[in-house]
Amino acid sequence: MKKLLTLAILWASVGHFALSQNLDEYLVRAAENNPELKAYYNEYLAATEIGNQVSLPNPELQVGFYFRPMERFMGNQQADIRLMQMFPWFGMLKAQESEADQMALARYQLFLDAKNNLFFQVKTTWYALAELEQEIRITEENLEILRKYERMALIRFENSSSSAEGPSSTPMAPSSSSSVSAGSAGMNTMGNQTQGMSSQANSSAMTSPAAMGSTGPGMTDVLRIRLQINTLDNELDLLNANKIPLQVELNKLMNSPREAQLSNPEPLLPFVMNLEKQAILDSISANNPMLAMYDAELLALESQKQMAKLDGRPMLGAGVNYMPFQPRIEDGMSMGGKDMIMPMVTVTLPIYRKKTTAKIKETELRQEAVQFNKENTLNQLEIEWAKAFRDLEDANRKVRLYEQQLDLANQNLSLLLTAYATSGQDFEEVLRAQQLILDYEFSKIGAITRQYTSLAMLDMLSATGIQPYSK
Incomplete structure (x- = not known):
C-alpha cells in the first residue's frame, strides 16, 4: 500500500516547485508517512472497491419437499424446486x-x-526554521560587533584616564559582518591606528569598570554596550528556544520521532516573479481539488438521479420450476412418473410512485446543495487568492524598502563611527544605528519569508506548482 501511496503522491505532485533538496526530501517523507494522508488514501482505496460490488441481484433458489408425496395425474410429486434470477431495468447497473x-x-x-x-x-514550517536560522546568525554577528565596540570603548576610556598619555582617539577595527558592510569604509580608515595597540591594552579592554575603580564619563558608553549585549544574549536564547517547537512540528508532520535530526535550512533569498493574477485564478478554478471534488459529487448525484428513475421501472425475472414425479401403481399399472420442467418469467409492478418521486426530488435537492457548496468554496478560494497576492506584493515592497533602508543605515553608521573615532562623542547614536540595522535585517528576513509563504499558499490553491527564481 505504501508503494501505491508513493506513486499517487509523485503523480499528484508533478509541477511542484523545488527550493532545496532537503525540502523536497521532507515533502516526500511527509507524503509517505503522514497518518492523516494515509487515512485519506485508504478511504479512496475503499471507495474504489464499491464499484466492484455492482452486480446482478443474487439468484433465488426455493426448494420444497413433501413429507407424503402429493398424488397427481402425472404421478406422485415429491418436491418443488424453483430457481429465479431478477434483472434490473436496462441501464441500472x-x-x-x-x-x-x-x-x-x-x-x-x-x-x-x-x-x-x-x-x-x-x-x-521549513521557511519558519530558515527564518530563525538567519535571525540567529545575524544576532550572533551583531553580538560580536557589540563586543568589539565594548573593547573599543574600554580602550578609549583607559587611554583617556591615563595620566601618562594625552587624549587619543582609538577607533574600532573593521568588522566583517554583513550587517555593517556599508559602514566598513569609515572603519577601515581607522584600522591602521589600532594595529599598533599592545596586548596589554587588549586585555585591559575586558576589565570590569568596577575593578578599574573609575566612574568617568567614558564608562557610560561601556555600560550602554553591555546593556545591549545582555539584551541580545537573551534574544538569542529565545530564538534558539523557538527552534524546538518548529523542529517537533516538522518531525511530526513526517511522523518521525520528535528528536529526529533535521538538516539546517538554506538561507531564503528574495525572488522576483511576474505572476498573472487572472491566470492563477483560472488555474484555481480548473485545478483546485475541492472544486474537482464537488464536480465529481455532482456527476455521482446525476447517476443517483438516473438510478432513482430506473428504480421506478419494472424488474424482470427469469427462472425455472422443476417438479420431480414418482410413478404411481393403479390397477396394477404404472401411472406417470415423468418429471416436469416449467420456465418462469417474473415482472415487478412499481405502482407506488410516491417513493420514486421522493427519491428524484431528494437527489435534485442534493445537487443544488452541492452546487451551492461549490460556489461558496470558489468564493472562499478567491478570497484566499486575493489575500495571498496582497501578502506577496506587500512582501515584495517590504524587501525592496528594507534593502534601501539597510544601505542608508549602514552609511549612517559609517559616518557615526568616523565621528566617534575622531571626537569620542555620540556613541549612543552609534548604538542606536547598530540596533536600527539589526531591526532592518530582521524585518527583511521576515519579508522574504512572507514571500515564500504567500507563494506556497498560491501553489496550494492552484495545485499547479509555481517556480520562484532568486534575484
Whole structure:
C-alpha cells in the first residue's frame, strides 16, 4: 500500500516547485508517512472497491419437499424446486457503476487536497526554521560587533584616564559582518591606528569598570554596550528556544520521532516573479481539488438521479420450476412418473410512485446543495487568492524598502563611527544605528519569508506548482 501511496503522491505532485533538496526530501517523507494522508488514501482505496460490488441481484433458489408425496395425474410429486434470477431495468447497473466511480473520484480529490495542505504545512514550517536560522546568525554577528565596540570603548576610556598619555582617539577595527558592510569604509580608515595597540591594552579592554575603580564619563558608553549585549544574549536564547517547537512540528508532520535530526535550512533569498493574477485564478478554478471534488459529487448525484428513475421501472425475472414425479401403481399399472420442467418469467409492478418521486426530488435537492457548496468554496478560494497576492506584493515592497533602508543605515553608521573615532562623542547614536540595522535585517528576513509563504499558499490553491527564481 505504501508503494501505491508513493506513486499517487509523485503523480499528484508533478509541477511542484523545488527550493532545496532537503525540502523536497521532507515533502516526500511527509507524503509517505503522514497518518492523516494515509487515512485519506485508504478511504479512496475503499471507495474504489464499491464499484466492484455492482452486480446482478443474487439468484433465488426455493426448494420444497413433501413429507407424503402429493398424488397427481402425472404421478406422485415429491418436491418443488424453483430457481429465479431478477434483472434490473436496462441501464441500472451502468448507472450504479458510474455513481461508484464518481464517488471514488471525489474521495481521491479529498486525498489530493489533504496532500496540498500537508505540503503547505511542511513548507511554512521549513521557511519558519530558515527564518530563525538567519535571525540567529545575524544576532550572533551583531553580538560580536557589540563586543568589539565594548573593547573599543574600554580602550578609549583607559587611554583617556591615563595620566601618562594625552587624549587619543582609538577607533574600532573593521568588522566583517554583513550587517555593517556599508559602514566598513569609515572603519577601515581607522584600522591602521589600532594595529599598533599592545596586548596589554587588549586585555585591559575586558576589565570590569568596577575593578578599574573609575566612574568617568567614558564608562557610560561601556555600560550602554553591555546593556545591549545582555539584551541580545537573551534574544538569542529565545530564538534558539523557538527552534524546538518548529523542529517537533516538522518531525511530526513526517511522523518521525520528535528528536529526529533535521538538516539546517538554506538561507531564503528574495525572488522576483511576474505572476498573472487572472491566470492563477483560472488555474484555481480548473485545478483546485475541492472544486474537482464537488464536480465529481455532482456527476455521482446525476447517476443517483438516473438510478432513482430506473428504480421506478419494472424488474424482470427469469427462472425455472422443476417438479420431480414418482410413478404411481393403479390397477396394477404404472401411472406417470415423468418429471416436469416449467420456465418462469417474473415482472415487478412499481405502482407506488410516491417513493420514486421522493427519491428524484431528494437527489435534485442534493445537487443544488452541492452546487451551492461549490460556489461558496470558489468564493472562499478567491478570497484566499486575493489575500495571498496582497501578502506577496506587500512582501515584495517590504524587501525592496528594507534593502534601501539597510544601505542608508549602514552609511549612517559609517559616518557615526568616523565621528566617534575622531571626537569620542555620540556613541549612543552609534548604538542606536547598530540596533536600527539589526531591526532592518530582521524585518527583511521576515519579508522574504512572507514571500515564500504567500507563494506556497498560491501553489496550494492552484495545485499547479509555481517556480520562484532568486534575484
